[in-house]
Amino acid sequence: MFQGLRVLALAPVLNEAGKIEHVVRRMPRDVVDEVLVVDDGSTDASAQLAADNGATVLPLGRTVGVGAAIRAGLRYASENGYDVAVVVAGNNKDAPEEIPMLLDPIAHGWADFVQGSRYLRPGAAFGHMPLYRRLATRVHPLLFSVVAGRKVTESTNGFRAMRTAMLQDPRVDLGQAWLDGYELEPYLYLKVIRLGYRTTEVPVTKMYPPRSLGQTKMPPITGWWAMLRPLVRLWRESRREGMGR
Numbered sequence: 001m002f003q004g005l006r007v008l009a010l011a012p013v014l015n016e017a018g019k020i021e022h023v024v025r026r027m028p029r030d031v032v033d034e035v036l037v038v039d040d041g042s043t044d045a046s047a048q049l050a051a052d053n054g055a056t057v058l059p060l061g062r063t064v065g066v067g068a069a070i071r072a073g074l075r076y077a078s079e080n081g082y083d084v085a086v087v088v089a090g091n092n093k094d095a096p097e098e099i100p101m102l103l104d105p106i107a108h109g110w111a112d113f114v115q116g117s118r119y120l121r122p123g124a125a126f127g128h129m130p131l132y133r134r135l136a137t138r139v140h141p142l143l144f145s146v147v148a149g150r151k152v153t154e155s156t157n158g159f160r161a162m163r164t165a166m167l168q169d170p171r172v173d174l175g176q177a178w179l180d181g182y183e184l185e186p187y188l189y190l191k192v193i194r195l196g197y198r199t200t201e202v203p204v205t206k207m208y209p210p211r212s213l214g215q216t217k218m219p220p221i222t223g224w225w226a227m228l229r230p231l232v233r234l235w236r237e238s239r240r241e242g243m244g245r
Helices: 020-026 046-052 066-079 096-107 131-148 164-168 184-194 220-244
Strands: 007-013 034-039 056-059 084-087 113-117 160-163 199-203
Touching: 007 020, 007 046, 007 066, 007 096, 020 034, 020 046, 020 096, 034 046, 034 066, 046 056, 056 066, 066 084, 066 164, 066 184, 084 096, 084 164, 096 113, 096 160, 096 199, 113 184, 131 184, 131 220, 160 164, 160 184, 184 199, 184 220
Parallel strands: 007 034, 007 084, 034 056, 113 199
Antiparallel strands: 084 160, 113 160
């Protein structure tokens, strides 16, 4: 529990044996009440390793997509009475030790949604982050900021915390089938901004391992289109709403 808040940390996982157990072990258990690993149809030992290290494992039964896994974890948080849900990468790129930094603005009543930003940390090092990804993670926030009508420094980082009460708003609507993949994360951030919820960014760490150890499962072209798709859809929606007035 963190300053009176019941906290669930959730990590979506697809074949991350060798990484997910480190994520679970690194969780600050004096702050996080439960660690939930949502298994998106792994065929390796990810689920067992997570359980062996103290996590609750929620199996999807088949590979649906990272968005579907996160959505299942957020639903679990709401149904089990957690005040805050924190999303952490299952591939050990995030620093779970930094979770209190994400929770602090919520605990003090400053924010409903806290986005971790690697670009707010002075002199941040990203390990073996590929050049194309460095470029993409800089361009996406610029486009995101235009659609959101608010400047953000980070919009592709899934390391974030949110009040579960906000997820009960029917206008957020995470149940849409097109959000099963990478679309869900930018969609959720953009949606809560446009609905007027209080959001803020805090500096966090993001470290990429050597390519030989597996850096990402996101395909370069279709994966990045999935990250851009919510921006296009919500921009079109706002245009239609503007013309309808």
